Amino acid sequence: MxxxxxxxxxxxxxxxxxxxxxxxxxxxxxxxxxxxxxxxxxxxxxxxxxKSMGGSVTLAVDREKTLQKPTENTDSSSAEDEGGKRPDPGSYQSTPVDLEAAKKIAALDHVASYNFISTTSAGAESFDPITSTDTTDTTSEESTNQGGPGGSEEGGNPFGKGNAQGDLSVMGILSTETLSGFTDGTNKLVEGEAITEKDKDQNVVLLEQSLAEANSLSVGDKVTISNPTDSTKTYELTIQGIYTTTASDDAMASNFSFLNASNQLYVPYTFANTLKGDTYANAVDSVVYQLDDPENVANFVKAAEKTG
Missing domain, CATH: 1.20.5 (Single alpha-helices involved in coiled-coils or other helix-helix interfaces)
Structure with missing residues (x-):
């Protein structure tokens, strides 16, 4: 020491x-x-x-696989695709996502929330959609000159057989509370209640404020819309909420009213599926999964693929 x-x-x-x-x-x-x-x-x-930014994974059908290729070789010697084959222009098939498969993936680890998305169009029956002069003129001209499917003179759908154009764009969802348009501030609920999972199988709708004001509509009022492929089929919806949006209109909105952001309707996915037909009885267009941490995206995708 x-x-x-x-x-x-x-x-x-x-x-x-x-x-x-x-x-x-x-x-x-x-x-x-x-x-x-x-x-x-x-x-x-x-x-x-x-974590606050979150990580999202979307489950949707592989678009490339929806274009079927014929089994026989094409006659064209200039075809550059594999085996001398090429997709059939008329073979596109819209295949929905099965809800049972979607729910199985939703039960995996790291899923903070998820949302079902099912989109379609509809016709405005008891109210007027937001339109421009160009839209009205174009619609009138098409009705007069083009007529029905294939341009017949009997009236109908000017966009060809099997296609439908409505006045309104309809998005069916599980909940607006987890929908990107509402979480990122683009849309904001100003009156009424949001659409949530409890509204499944209910005929309720969220209307954009400009559309509601133009038609003197408010929360609790009822509106009627028609099926995009059969205007004789109509449905009554109760306005559950009114929202505002800062979304920019599509460049073609002046020609087609359903592309106008004010004509966007939000409904429960079950009602959107009703408009889309029996094929969507237990299916949706896509499912968006919000994860608890973006770092878990890769592991989540691997786990989801293992579910088959």
Whole structure:
């Protein structure tokens, strides 16, 4: 223990140098601790920011596989596709996502929330959609000149057989509370209630404020819309809420009213499926899964693929 005594005496004898060394070591220690604290806070902030941004995964049908290729070779020797085959232009099939498969994936780890998406169009029966002069003129001209499917003179759908155009764009969802348009601030509910899972199988709708004001409609009123493929089929909906939107109109909105952001209706996915027909009885167009952390996206996708 003699060296400890000598060190103490040396420190006591050289107070100035000892104080200076103590000060230097203290400053170094403070900077080290400050660096560790800043790094820890930075990592925590990064993690919180990453989680707040969230990570989303969309389940939808592979579009490439919806274009069927014929089994026989084409006659064209210039065909560059594999095996001399090419997709049949009339073979496109819209295949919905099965709800049972979607719910099985929703039960996997790291799923914070999920939303069903089913989109279609509809005709406005008891009210007027937001339109422009161009839209009205174009619609009138098409009705007069083009007529029905294939341009017949008997009236009908000017967009060809099997296609439908309504006055309104209809989006069926499980909940507007987790829909990107409402979570990112593009849309904002100003009156009434949001659509949630409890509204499944209910004929309720959210209307955009401009559309509601133009038709003197308010929460609790009823509106009637028609089926996009059969205008004789009509449905009565109760206005559950009114929202505002800052979404930009599509460039073609002046020609087609259903592309106008004010003509966007939000309904429960079950009602949208009713408009779409029996094929969508237990299916939707897509499912969006919001994960608890973007870092878990890769593992979630692998787990989802294993469900088959």
């Amino acid at each position: 003699n060296f400890i005594k000598r060190a103490f005496l040396s420190t006591k004898a050289k107070k100035g140098r000892s104080f200076l060394l103590l000060l230097v070591f203290s400053v170094i220690l403070i900077f080290v601790l400050a660096g560790i604290t800043i790094q820890s806070a930075s990592n925590k902030a990064t993690e919180e920011a990453r």
